Each structure stands twice: as structure tokens, then as C-alpha cells.
Amino acid sequence: MDNAIVTSLVSVVIGTVFFAILAPIVGCLLDGIDRKVSARMQGRVGPNILQPYWDVRKLLLKERASVNTTEGTYVNAALFFALVAGGIFFSGGNFLLVVFVITLSSLFFIVAAYSTRSPYAEIGASRETLQVMSYEPMVLLTSVAMFMIAGTFNVSGLFTMSSPLICGGWAVFAGLLFVLTIKLRKSPFDISSSHHAHQEIVKGITTEMSGPTLAKVEIMHWCENVLFLGWVGMFFVYGGLPSVLLGVLVAVVVYFFEIWIDNNFARVKWQAMLKWAWIVAIVAGGLNIAVLAFF
Amino acid sequence: MGFASKSPWVIHYDASSCNGCDIEVLAALCPGYDVERFGIINTGNPKHADIFLVTGSVNEQNIRVVQEIYNQMLEPKVVVACGCCACTGGVFHDSYNVLGGVDQAIPVDVYAPGCAVRPEAIIDAVVEGLAVLEQKSEALQQQRKGA
Numbered sequence: 001m002d003n004a005i006v007t008s009l010v011s012v013v014i015g016t017v018f019f020a021i022l023a024p025i026v027g028c029l030l031d032g033i034d035r036k037v038s039a040r041m042q043g044r045v046g047p048n049i050l051q052p053y054w055d056v057r058k059l060l061l062k063e064r065a066s067v068n069t070t071e072g073t074y075v076n077a078a079l080f081f082a083l084v085a086g087g088i089f090f091s092g093g094n095f096l097l098v099v100f101v102i103t104l105s106s107l108f109f110i111v112a113a114y115s116t117r118s119p120y121a122e123i124g125a126s127r128e129t130l131q132v133m134s135y136e137p138m139v140l141l142t143s144v145a146m147f148m149i150a151g152t153f154n155v156s157g158l159f160t161m162s163s164p165l166i167c168g169g170w171a172v173f174a175g176l177l178f179v180l181t182i183k184l185r186k187s188p189f190d191i192s193s194s195h196h197a198h199q200e201i202v203k204g205i206t207t208e209m210s211g212p213t214l215a216k217v218e219i220m221h222w223c224e225n226v227l228f229l230g231w232v233g234m235f236f237v238y239g240g241l242p243s244v245l246l247g248v249l250v251a252v253v254v255y256f257f258e259i260w261i262d263n264n265f266a267r268v269k270w271q272a273m274l275k276w277a278w279i280v281a282i283v284a285g286g287l288n289i290a291v292l293a294f295f
Numbered sequence: 296m297g298f299a300s301k302s303p304w305v306i307h308y309d310a311s312s313c314n315g316c317d318i319e320v321l322a323a324l325c326p327g328y329d330v331e332r333f334g335i336i337n338t339g340n341p342k343h344a345d346i347f348l349v350t351g352s353v354n355e356q357n358i359r360v361v362q363e364i365y366n367q368m369l370e371p372k373v374v375v376a377c378g379c380c381a382c383t384g385g386v387f388h389d390s391y392n393v394l395g396g397v398d399q400a401i402p403v404d405v406y407a408p409g410c411a412v413r414p415e416a417i418i419d420a421v422v423e424g425l426a427v428l429e430q431k432s433e434a435l436q437q438q439r440k441g442a
Binding site for chain 1 (some may be wrong): 342
């Protein structure tokens with residue numbers, strides 16, 4: 001086999017192992033901070049920062065039950081591909097492949113919900129599909145803009161640039177921030193499954209997932225959040241270590257901004273989400289790519 | 296303390312009360328009492344819940360609903376009867392269709408009296424319930440090891 005392929009495969013495997021160990025820890029703490037900050041914004045004391053970890057440990061102790069034999073397999077696949085996507089991204093792999101693999105993970109999650117045949121889970125799954133439809137164009141335009149600016153889809157290629165992606169792609173960055181609210185499942189776009197109580201479709205996409213299966217879903221969300229914040233940080237990375245630190249700092253600020261949005265906006269209907277996500281994708285993404293292509 | 300009692304997710308069902316107790320249950324979640332400090336979340340989904348808070352007495356119409364929610368919850372689980380109606384039937388005890396307290400339908404672990412039940416009493420009852428939850432969780436782990 002070609003040497004380059006072997007090298008990239010090995011780096012993806014090593015990256016995935018590291019991501020599988022570190023991302024749940026970072027994601028869990030981010031979730032804990034999210035809940036604490038949300039509580040403070042609502043004038044409450046809020047739970048301990050380790051509460052999400054305790055929640056998952058409890059879910060793992062619960063009775064094992066499932067409405068069918070396939071649901072667990074689909075959720076396992078969704079978690080696996082989320083880990084692989086993170087592994088590819090953080091080992092400096094191909095960004096386009098990351099986008100496709102994380103979408104595959106989302107599709108397995110949707111299929112898991114559909115497989116239960118529960119009316120609430122099915123509505124949640126169809127709304128999750130609409131969420132994927134909403135954010136996917138912007139994410140794909142982001143990768144196109146990345147290629148036009150950096151000349152490569154490889155995340156590792158960013159380190160050889162003389163200026164970060166944000167310099168030529170600030171409009172794409174703004175568009176990505178818009179769809180990030182959908183991807184992080186924050187209000188006003190938390191239509192498939194809300195973290196908050198009293199939702200009209202029970203728990204939406206996760207209605208039929210319980211105990212250890214729900215624990216895996218939680219861990220998957222943690223890993224996804226870390227990956228998406230990595231995408232935010234990617235726009236500021238070039239050259240050496242200081243730019244990586246700048247990327248982390250911007251990711252933290254953006255996460256705080258998303259929590260603020262979550263606590264200040266009421267949910268919208270899926271029609272509004274789809275319309276605005278596509279308008280933002282066409283205006284921000286399209287114009288940025290046009291400018292990159294013609295100037 | 297195990298993890299079972301560190302993250303008690305509750306589901307709340309109003310059997311047939313005057314709504315006084317329901318409002319107090321929700322008040323416990325608001326900033327004044329903020330039970331999320333203890334990891335308590337109102338889930339609205341029996342499959343995610345550990346503690347079943349029932350308000351109001353059980354009647355011929357809703358006994359099946361109460362039993363269905365209880366059966367859908369996964370072990371370990373605890374039932375808390377909130378308010379006089381849920382404990383004994385309360386002022387509705389001799390109504391033509393009222394069967395009595397929640398214990399006529401499902402096994403109840405903790406009784407929280409009051410009309411309406413105070414948020415402090417609900418929090419106390421849930422804390423009592425946590426000890427039961429912990430026992431049941433340990434029993435389940437033992438059973439798993441044995442099996």
C-alpha cells in the first residue's frame with residue numbers, strides 16, 4: 001500500500017483513540033459549565049459542574065431495556081462515527097471527510113429514533129432530519145471556502161498558512177456561527193429534542209432511548225460539541241502555538257455566546273429554521289465564495 | 296453515596312387534584328427553591344425518570360394512566376405521593392369515582408402530606424426517596440452480579 005495512505009490511516013486511528021478519551025472529558029465539563037451558566041442567567045444557583053458526569057454514570061446503572069434489538073446498534077454506530085469524525089479532524093485530516101462522517105453519525109442517530117416506531121420519537125427524528133437539512137449547506141460551503149483560501153481540505157495544511165482562515169472567510173465564519181446554534185441543539189433551534197422540561201413531543205428524538213443507550217447519546221453530544229467548537233477554532237489557526245490558543249479562546253467565547261442565545265430566544269418553527277439557515281448559507285457562504293473566486 | 300441519588304430525574308403526573316400541588320411541584324423547580332442544585336430535572340418522560348411525583352387522588356379514569364407511567368419507568372424507581380389527595384384521597388376520598396390515594400394503584404415509597412403540599416415538603420420527600428432509590432439501585436447491582 002501507498003506510504004502516505006498508511007500514514008494518514010495510522011494518524012486517524014491514533015487521533016480517534018485520543019479523541020475518544022479526551023473529548024468526553026472536555027465535553028462533559030463544557031456541558032456542566034453550560035448548565036451552571038444557564039442557571040446563573042436565570043437567577044438560580046444551578047447544579048454542580050460535574051452534574052452531567054453523574055447523570056451519565058446514573059444512566060449506566062439503570063435497568064437495560066429497549067423497545068427493539070436494533071436501536072442500541074444504531075446508537076453505537078452514531079457514537080462510533082462521531083468519535084471517528086473527531087479523530088480525523090483533530091489529527092489534521094480531511095475536513096470534507098469530517099463533515100461527511102459526522103453527518104453519517106447524525107443519520108444513524110435519526111435511524112435509531114425511527115426504528116422505535118414511537119410517534120414522539122418519529123416526530124423528533126423528522127425534525128432532526130430538517131435540522132440536518134438546515135445546517136448542511138452552510139457546512140459544505142464552509143469546506144469549499146476553506147479549500148479556496150488554504151488550497152487544501154486538510155486541517156493540518158492550515159498550520160503552513162501565513163494568515164488564518166478568518167482573514168479571507170469572515171462571512172463564512174459568521175454563517176457557520178448561525179448554524180452552530182442548530183448543531184449544538186440550542187434554542188431557538190432545539191426543535192428535535194429540548195434540554196428543557198415541558199416539550200410538546202416529550203423528549204423528541206430521545207423519547208424511547210433510556211438507561212445506558214441514553215448515556216451513549218449524551219456522550220455522543222459531548223463529543224459533537226467538542227468537534228464543532230474545534231471547527232470554530234480552526235478559523236484562527238495558522239503558524240504556531242499562539243494561534244491555537246487564540247482558536248481555543250474564540251471557541252470558549254463562542255460557546256458562552258451560544259449559551260446566551262439559548263437562554264434568550266424562544267424556539268422557532270422548523271419552517272423558519274430551514275428558511276433562515278438556507279438564506280444565511282446562500283448570502284454569507286455564497287458571497288464569500290464569489291468574492292474569493294473573482295477577486 | 297452512589298450515582299443513583301446524585302442525579303434524580305423526576306416525572307410529574309397530576310392524577311385529579313385542584314392543581315394546588317402541581318403548582319407547588321413546579322415552584323420547587325423555579326429560582327426560589329431551584330432543585331436543579333441537587334441534579335433534579337423535570338423530564339416529562341417516564342423512560343428517563345427515576346422519581347415519580349404524583350399529585351391528586353386516583354380515580355376510575357386515570358388509574359390505568361398512573362400504572363402505565365409507573366410500568367414504563369425503568370428500575371431503580373421511586374414513587375412520591377405529593378399532597379393529601381395523593382396520600383389518602385383527601386377531601387375527595389368519598390367521591391363516587393375516587394379510589395383513594397396513589398397507593399391504590401402503584402406501590403408508594405414516600406408520602407408528602409399537605410394541602411397544598413409545600414415545596415419544602417416536596418424537597419424533603421424527594422430526599423427521603425433518594426435513600427430508597429439508593430437501596431434499590433444497590434439491590435439491582437447485586438442482582439446483576441448474581442445473575
